[in-house]
Amino acid sequence: MTRNRMRRHAPFLAVLLFVCSGALADGMAPPVIPASAGCEATMRSLSKDARAAAIALRDATEKGPLFVTLARHSALRSCETRSNGAAALTLRYRFANGDRLIVQRDATIEFLDQSAQLKNGMTEPPESVLSAAEIAAFGEGGCGIDWKSPESSASADHPAEVTYIYRGETCNCQARIRRAANGRLIALTLRSAC
Numbered sequence: 794m795t796r797n798r799m800r801r802h803a804p805f806l807a808v809l810l811f812v813c814s815g816a817l818a819d820g821m822a823p824p825v826i827p828a829s830a831g832c833e834a835t836m837r838s839l840s841k842d843a844r845a846a847a848i849a850l851r852d853a854t855e856k857g858p859l860f861v862t863l864a865r866h867s868a869l870r871s872c873e874t875r876s877n878g879a880a881a882l883t884l885r886y887r888f889a890n891g892d893r894l895i896v897q898r899d900a901t902i903e904f905l906d907q908s909a910q911l912k913n914g915m916t917e918p919p920e921s922v923l924s925a926a927e928i929a930a931f932g933e934g935g936c937g938i939d940w941k942s943p944e945s946s947a948s949a950d951h952p953a954e955v956t957y958i959y960r961g962e963t964c965n966c967q968a969r970i971r972r973a974a975n976g977r978l979i980a981l982t983l984r985s986a987c
Contacts, residue, residue: 893909
């Protein structure tokens, strides 16, 4: 490249270098690598209707609070889509730090389950993330989850773990926060079935 051409392209190259380096100003969220690239490969084998439903679910998931929170802490490593027809879909996201997000939807029974499994916890209050996910799933009023009165139960598989269950009034919705014996956050779940 000649010197004049380099000068002419310098602003573009500076922006490209900035984006590729991941340099961020204070308060800016880290760039999120769209999961579309990983999901697209597994969506190719789906029927036209299932692919359209999977794309809509993927788009909603990637704008949702659970995905955005996980992506803020780690780069996306992979995404996989599974389908049992257009009605029953599963998206599986894996992040570089070991976190996972699994979203299952079955339109025939109006079932939605979003479960984030965390390797190293997170800095955000889990109730705030799940409350935002409730609003994203049900609209402004949410599904009526009572965030002040959770039930608690020990895990059958891991007795030292405790799950806090917050129940809602609409569509059997519930939010779950699972913690290890030492209080470390292990998982967040929002589910409903109308």
